[in-house]
Structures are given as C-alpha cells and as structure tokens.
Amino acid sequence: AQSVTQLGSHVSVSEGALVLLRCNYSSSVPPYLFWYVQYPNQGLQLLLKYTSAATLVKGINGFEAEFKKSETSFHLTKPSAHMSDAAEYFCAVSDLRTGGFKTIFGAGTRLFVKA
Amino acid sequence: GAVVSQHPSWVICKSGTSVKIECRSLDFQATTMFWYRQFPKQSLMLMATSNEGSKATYEQGVEKDKFLINHASLTLSTLTVTSAHPEDSSFYICSASGPGTYNEQFFGPGTRLTVL
Numbered sequence: 001a002q003s004v005t006q007l008g009s010h011v012s013v014s015e016g017a018l019v020l021l022r023c024n025y026s027s028s029v030p031p032y033l034f035w036y037v038q039y040p041n042q043g044l045q046l047l048l049k050y051t052s053a054a055t056l057v058k059g060i061n062g063f064e065a066e067f068k069k070s071e072t073s074f075h076l077t078k079p080s081a082h083m084s085d086a087a088e089y090f091c092a093v094s095d096l097r098t099g100g101f102k103t104i105f106g107a108g109t110r111l112f113v114k115a
Numbered sequence: 116g117a118v119v120s121q122h123p124s125w126v127i128c129k130s131g132t133s134v135k136i137e138c139r140s141l142d143f144q145a146t147t148m149f150w151y152r153q154f155p156k157q158s159l160m161l162m163a164t165s166n167e168g169s170k171a172t173y174e175q176g177v178e179k180d181k182f183l184i185n186h187a188s189l190t191l192s193t194l195t196v197t198s199a200h201p202e203d204s205s206f207y208i209c210s211a212s213g214p215g216t217y218n219e220q221f222f223g224p225g226t227r228l229t230v231l
Contacts, residue, residue, distance in 0.1 A: 036222075043121075043208050043222040044159075090158060103149075103220060105158045 002027045002093050006106035014114045019078040021109050023091030032094040033074045037087050086113045117143045121223035136194045136226045138209030145211035148192040153206040199230045
C-alpha cells in the first residue's frame with residue numbers, strides 16, 4: 001500500500017526566505033509523485049510532478065522538488081517566498097491500477113508567508 | 116493544460132433533498148474521473164473512481180447508494196448526493212484523466228455543499 005506523510009501541518013516563513021515543505025512516501029512500486037497547491041475554496045493546481053525521469057523536478061511559480069529514493073522523500077522548495085505563495089500544499093503519490101490509477105494525498109501543509 | 120469544470124460551485128439545500136453535482140472535462144476526453152471529499156482544513160479523501168461507460172468503484176466506507184456516480188460520456192460525470200443530511204456538508208472536488216495525461220489528474224474548482 002502506498003502512503004504519504006507531510007511533516008508539519010503549518011509552516012511559516014518570512015517573505016524572501018527559503019520555503020521547504022517536507023514529504024515522505026512509501027510505495028512498493030516506482031512511484032509517481034506530485035505536489036499540488038490549493039487556494040481557499042478552490043480546486044487543486046499542479047505545481048510539479050515526478051514520473052521517473054530527472055530526479056530534480058522544476059515546476060511553476062519557482063518551485064522545485066527533488067526525488068530521493070534512498071530517503072523516500074520528495075521535498076518541495078522555493079528559494080524566495082512571496083506573499084502569494086500562502087496556500088495549502090499537498091504532496092501526492094500515485095500508482096497504476098488495473099483500469100486506472102489511484103492517487104493518495106498527504107494531509108497537507110499550510111504555508112504562511114510573513115511580510 | 117486541460118480544464119475541468121464543476122457545477123454548481125456552491126449549493127445550499129434542505130435536509131432530505133438530493134443534490135446533483137456535475138464535472139466536465141472541457142477540452143479532453145476523460146476516460147477516468149475521480150470524486151473527492153474534503154472536510155475543512157483536511158486533505159482530500161477519494162470517494163470513488165469512475166470509468167466512462169462502467170460502474171464506479173467506491174472506496175471503502177463510502178455508501179454507493181448515498182453517493183450516486185454516473186459517467187455516461189467522455190466529458191461528463193455526475194455525483195448525486197441522495198437524501199442529503201447536514202453531515203454530508205463538505206467540499207466536493209472532481210478530477211479527470213484521459214489518454215495522454217500520463218497519470219496526471221486535472222482538478223475541478225470544487226463544489227461547496229451545505230445541507231441545512
């Protein structure tokens with residue numbers, strides 16, 4: 001069975017500071033990994049995804065994540081936080097099942113950005 | 116990217132009534148659609164997976180007679196909450212994937228259901 005653990009339900013950073021949101025996964029097969037962002041009362045927007053190509057994945061809005069198999073991690077980073085980055089972030093892992101695929105979401109991390 | 120819409124964006128209904136939520140893929144063929152439920156400040160919980168033209172597969176603990184899912188075409192899936200009660204109040208989000216989306220789901224904007 002697959003699972004995702006996001007360390008820290010809340011993360012607070014100052015504007016301009018490094019953003020680091022942690023995600024660890026477990027999977028019995030090579031995983032597909034995703035980071036999504038959700039703004040209040042909206043759906044999810046894909047930030048980036050890992051699908052077994054390059055281990056360092058660059059996404060939108062300056063975010064990137066590195067797949068580390070030895071650590072079973074897929075942490076999300078951004079060098080310099082903006083106020084507009086304040087949102088809920090979800091890490092997700094996907095496997096391939098007969099007839100489709102199932103995505104498991106982490107509990108989410110709310111990012112606060114202080115001026 | 117692919118666009119998924121949901122209608123309505125919010126709905127308020129009386130206890131005991133049924134509510135239908137539509138999920139549409141606007142510019143791609145969605146062979147698979149997913150329905151999620153999200154409680155305030157919590158993660159998404161997968162309710163069911165539907166493949167076009169076949170019955171939905173429900174996750175454990177989700178009442179199939181309570182949450183009716185129909186995926187009759189490659190662009191439309193509906194979720195009907197039957198005999199809604201206040202505990203059904205939640206944020207419902209659909210997502211869709213299709214040929215060439217490479218394990219990526221495209222999410223709708225969500226529907227806020229409030230049952231009085």
